[in-house]
Amino acid sequence: MGFEHPYILHLVFAFTALHLATSRPDQRDEYMAISERHYEAALPVVTSELAKLNPKHCHAICMAVQLVCLIHCARGPQPGEFLAFGEGGRSEWLIMFRGIRTTREFMNTKYLRVKVPERPVPLYDFPPKYETALADLRDWVDHVSVMGDDERDANLHAVDELAKCYHARYGGTESELLLVFAWLYKMSDEYLRRLQDLEPVPLVIFAWFTVLLGDMERLWYV
Template structure:
């Protein structure tokens, strides 16, 4: 990462911004100072990286891909923000999701062989599986029932296939995580990566069915609470789903809410 940073100052600025946010987390008595430093480097980086994104090409694709990935971590590292729930927002579209989708756009814009091997997009790792984790109670039964519900309520609508596929891919992510085949904690975000643009747009618009499925995804990211930059996000996102989901659909949140340990208001 450092070698890319020295050749591309916007990556270096983003690394400094993320480091400053980590220091703000570790030294709360100096938080304001470190956050100011993070903001300074972040703003400098955005000025530099924007034209690179516009002119994406084989010579800058590695640096741009790394930059948008770090930007996602910086968004997490700032901590939960009012009205920002990662895959959707309360008053506007999610800034974080726009950056996350930028990873997919960057990857799709350049042929895989143009990326250097160490930063090539999403190639399955051969590392050791994650340590055994507590399996969410009856997740197979819950996801089967969710799929039946989604299939029924989406029947004869243009969104049926997208909705059912979202549950099927989520089930795949659960199985990979809890049957020990995943090799990285953040592989879970592959669910959002694989969702169609139309599905993500409906999630942004707070369509109840995508929101319910998203709540079940939040259970998977609960394990990331152990990392400083994700602390507080799981409960924050679940609270946003609860607040903005119409009451008649909230019964479908009981299982995911219990799994993440969030307390209803």
């Protein structure tokens, strides 16, 4: 796939260089520069191809946008960006991440379904009263929201999906990436818009998501 779509190779090289920058700190600047060079060579092509999806390259684009998301994570926190939103509201990482969803929706589910082995996460004891705390969070969101309002439905959906991620995480049934990023993948455009507008309720829910994200800090690219 990389030989047919060179931007895939550029992104693989960019990600590899970031790993080398982490494992060889004395050469960090050199590898970061190499990573940036390959990334800049790939990104304009990926962005252009994403806007004109077709069956001939949709698998390559799906892989590319996933690599872009991993590269953004591996670069580490950037000033003014908080993964799902930024100081200016817009998150470049989230835009590309949602590109995964766009690509997958373009392809029918049967066509996309490829069995990839996942490495289960270690089993952890449930945090004390975590289920009760999540139930309290849902009650609070329900209380502060207006009945019948689209915002209320989007907020409750966000909490319900978050609870599923917590259950999967502490039950050790899912891989790290699938577990953590599944929540953002499933969020409605309405919820994400209000999160990027820095509205209080979506921010509170997002704070609970960052607890799960913290479990991934032991991975070099987070």
